[in-house]
Amino acid sequence: MAGNLEATMDTRAARYFKWLLFWQQQGRCCYCGEHVVLTYRPYEAVRPYAATLEHLQRRADGGTGHSSNLAMACKRCNNTRGERDWLSYASWRRKEF
Template sequence: MPRFSTPQKRLLAAMLFYKQEGLCAYCRKFIRLSYWPPDRIRHDAATIEHLRRRADGGKDTFDNTCLVCRQCNVGRGVVDWLTYCSWIRKEF
């Protein structure tokens, strides 16, 4: 399956930002949606995350993506999204 193009990514990010009310899907902190390059390296920068990683057979579909802050995106690594979400919210 082809990956998202840049216009598709921007539309997807905007839709997810609205759907998630501007909050990271994992830690529930506010995220910054910006296309300005210096903003994209901030810890609270919005990044598109695949819930089921492509390496594990996940698809590039709307229902397999969410917006997370850069800090959570980097921190998740190879952990399952639900496990990481519970861990980061201190639900264990």
């Protein structure tokens, strides 16, 4: 799945980055600016407002797992982004709200 790190990244590293980005972004999604919920409970992690780790440049486009390529997005944005590049997706999201 595009942008979803959990499957490919060590869980402890993924948790650390999520926590770090949560504070850096003041608990807001990097795309829509909505507040997200930082959770590790499976039943919460599937909610649209759950925090997810996002590769700004997709792995398919040569993006790495380095912290400079990571951002926190809500699950809804992460799922909706699909194949779009992150800059055009971000501006599209912001016009919508």
